[in-house]
Amino acid sequence: MNAIQSQTREIPSHQGHSVRVKGYVQAIRDLGNIAFLVIRDAVGTVQAVVEQPEALQLAKTLSQETVVDLEGTVVAQSKNKEFEISVTRLKILSTPAETLPVEISKTVKVDALALNTMLDYRPITLRNEKARAIFKIEAELCAGFREFLGSERFVEIHSPKIVSTGTEGGANLFPIDYFEKKAYLAQSPQFYKQIMVGVFERVFEIGPVYRAEQHDTTRHLNEYISMDFEMGFIESEQDLIALQTKLLSYMLERVAQKCEHELSMFQTKVPQFQTIPQLKLSEATELLATKLGWTRSDVDLDPEGERLLCQYFQKETGCEFVYITHYPASIRPFYAMPVTGDPGEPVLSHSFDLLFRGLEVTTGGQRIHSYQMLIESMTNRGLNPEEFNDYLQCFRYGMPPHGGLAIGLERLTKQLLGLPTVKLASLFPRDINRLTP
């Protein structure tokens, strides 16, 4: 009878049967007449016991990360009731040219030095089960984002990343030599997703965005994955807040279901919630200053303020998310829809941030859809509307009330899994000091 081709995680269901497993030799223990191998495949590990003479001879030549193809019988260990493979055939598919320069079978504590080594050897250190689990979880977050929005009539788009102008008027752009022209890497799909609201009413995009800020922090990347959506015919930013609350709940529920094994490697619980508390930015800063011992009093939140607010709301409401609304228009982009308010008061905007476990993960809001109002907003900020002529087309010829938001995939993942830095949530992170691997 032929052996059953099996992944390591399915081994227990084949007790007593012959299975075939392909993977990497993660660890070897040679006791002379018997050798124990830990075999790692795409989803987990299994122990293989080698006593059969030919296989044993071969096993003694193996080094870590040798790629093997083996067959054997699934047996239950009497000791700990785990399943292992009693090897009947062992074949080498590929032999490493050198021994491993870093330990990848165990989880290493991530201090600054370890982080740099881990990232320098990223093609290898990603093979660590916990390191790669992060990206299996990200894949499911993305799939959940698309599935939920698809079911809400959103259409996926692909906007260009080579652009001729920035969304904010020129700051923090990476310049590109585009033949003889001046071009930049897109900071966000903002203009394009708004344009596409005029076409499909509801659109989403998951793609890379670029910020040329001189960062080397635990919360910034110069290239990151932005999960964007934009929708037409909204009444206010509350429509976006309500939709995102359902969206996040769906995405996290999917991860809880599909990534039980991966989540178990992290000290985390996937948050469950029906609603998310909201407060105005002015209320948030007052609460921080008067009750939460905030050391830096300002009109906007800083990292400390974000942490203190989340701590407070988790204690008070049990919810690990908080929406901050009503940002002053002056600290939001020109396209943020202003709130009609009292004359003489600072102009607020229909915009919001979402904080999760102490960190901003989403920024969004209702946008200006009136052509005249947009031109005024640009002019007030010293921007030249002529430079935004292509963007302005859709407003010139009719746009519905609309708005949207962007979730930072790596930030959401960092907060969900309690990672020390957002860099560990990017396969090959880019920062001011790191352009490789």
Added chain:
Amino acid sequence: MNAIQSQTREIPSHQGHSVRVKGYVQAIRDLGNIAFLVIRDAVGTVQAVVEQPEALQLAKTLSQETVVDLEGTVVAQSKNKEFEISVTRLKILSTPAETLPVEISKTVKVDALALNTMLDYRPITLRNEKARAIFKIEAELCAGFREFLGSERFVEIHSPKIVSTGTEGGANLFPIDYFEKKAYLAQSPQFYKQIMVGVFERVFEIGPVYRAEQHDTTRHLNEYISMDFEMGFIESEQDLIALQTKLLSYMLERVAQKCEHELSMFQTKVPQFQTIPQLKLSEATELLATKLGWTRSDVDLDPEGERLLCQYFQKETGCEFVYITHYPASIRPFYAMPVTGDPGEPVLSHSFDLLFRGLEVTTGGQRIHSYQMLIESMTNRGLNPEEFNDYLQCFRYGMPPHGGLAIGLERLTKQLLGLPTVKLASLFPRDINRLTP
């Protein structure tokens, strides 16, 4: 009773009921005591008949692309049995600042001049029902790609687009100013998807890629969407060919099911197939030269050769796809796995292209997984292995036999829908002459 919120396409199912529709005024016919509006929303159009005095007064002020919110009763026209809305309430949500500079309600024939105008006014011309249908179909192709590969244990990845070296040794790269360092836009996720085979065994990515070729043709874009997969533990390129055949069949079947309305706007039939014919490149060129009247005899195919071959195989086998295999290693990248052949004969490779209706849409193949063989292959081509040190890490420490492929989304779509140029299959195309909108 409240009106039923409805999309235009669902209107027929609400005959006799009151519905609420939000959309754009695509056309207006004012006959004095009665006005007819064509309302377009995200999925289609519907005719609205306005006789109610207040609504009629308002209707007379409307211009094309005014955004409206209306209610009315669904009635069947006696004439052609189509359904229309007899308007009871009309509200303007947003008024255009200017009249439309281009016709968007009808399908214009695409000659060179029309193409440029169409692309200059892309934010508006994408509102044309046929223009936007292309992107609804692309969204479903992407969803099908992900869904099929997800069910085959592939994990989605996001590789960096800012890179320090090209995959081919430096040609056709867009340079970026990355702080003080030399950087480029990624030509393909090639190196990263191979690295990730060492981590997840099977991976896929849909993302932008960049080629700094001085193109302005009907088959090239400088920024396009590449649908990549890469898988470990293959026997040969035939595993990839077999998987892609099933994958394409799944993707196209999904489009046929989900996009019936959109497909009906194009003179096309979605191809159905179980297997795809294959022939070696040497057989293809011989067939072309001896039987198909090929004017340019060469070792590789040119656009004419691709067209003639597809015509021939469609006639002979009924299949609109053809695999071309066994490309000489010398015209494939350094990482292509060579075929063990007779000494003295030119070295062939385990690589292939897929042609669809006369155009190459996929390139793929088995890759070299031996570190020593890779170093040799690089050195033979005058490449410096030290410049590829990060890529080489995974091979130095053990990689399984593997391979993969990349499908060009815009090319696949162009061929499926019979578009005159690939530019119409890109929302905001980039070529040597076009960086905007």
